[in-house]
Amino acid sequence: MNHSALCWQAGALAAREEALADEAPVALVYNGVSHAVMLASPGDLEDFAIGFTLTEGIAAWHEIVDVAIVPVAAGVEARVTLIESRFQALQARRRQLAGRTGCGLCGIEHLEQALPAIAPIASDFRTTPDAVLAGMARLAAAQPLNQATGAVHAAAWLAGDTLTVREDVGRHNALDKLVGALAAARAPRDGVLLMTSRASSEIVHKAASAGLPIVAAISAPTRLAVSLAEQAGIALIGFARGERLTVYSHPQRLGLVATPGATTSAISR
Known part of the structure; x- marks a missing residue:
């Protein structure tokens, strides 16, 4: 839905129509x-x-x-x-x-x-850092609602070359929409969850309940999210953007091993 607004830029004022996200x-x-x-x-x-x-x-x-x-x-x-x-x-x-x-x-x-109990997921799926970053790079172009409004999150499922995306004003809602779409399609859980948000504990908990083995977020995770990911067997990735990502749990799912003598359990690439 469009709404009339005033835009101030470089000392000039202009009227324009802005698309607004509905909720x-x-x-x-x-x-x-x-x-x-x-x-x-x-x-x-x-x-x-x-x-x-x-x-x-x-x-x-x-x-x-x-x-x-x-x-x-x-x-x-x-x-x-x-x-x-x-x-x-x-x-x-x-x-x-x-x-x-x-x-x-x-x-x-x-x-x-x-903090309900969280069970380890039954999946041996693995991928590579390059595949995760390539999927994240594709995600922006697959968010028509956000392109129009700049006001919504997306949750995406990267399975091979297929990218399934759901958008919502709430990141948790976007993930629920994605999980529902995967369930309705009887989709196998061999893939990567991509989130255009931080990785909160609830994101990880929902991913675990849906059996999603890898979670990659564009921003940082919380300490509790990392703890839950460790328990669930989920590879939790933060700061997945450009040519960089940081793996906070189960790096073996991305074919990575910690550097001997490292002072942190996170692995950056």
């Missing part, structure tokens, strides 16, 4: 019961509903019966139908979520819920 409240509704409300870009919402369901541990793929995206007066409802046994299990532990911010969790009742 809307999206309610995740399971078997008629609202579970969470997220602010998201209103595109690829079926992928978003599926990915959120999977990465939040609400249900497995085979337990999802149907997804319907329904515009309502206040926003959008993503109506997910689960098999009855899974819905009853969800109700037993149900808590009302107000959604996530970029740096915290809302609606968590106990500290243990903030």
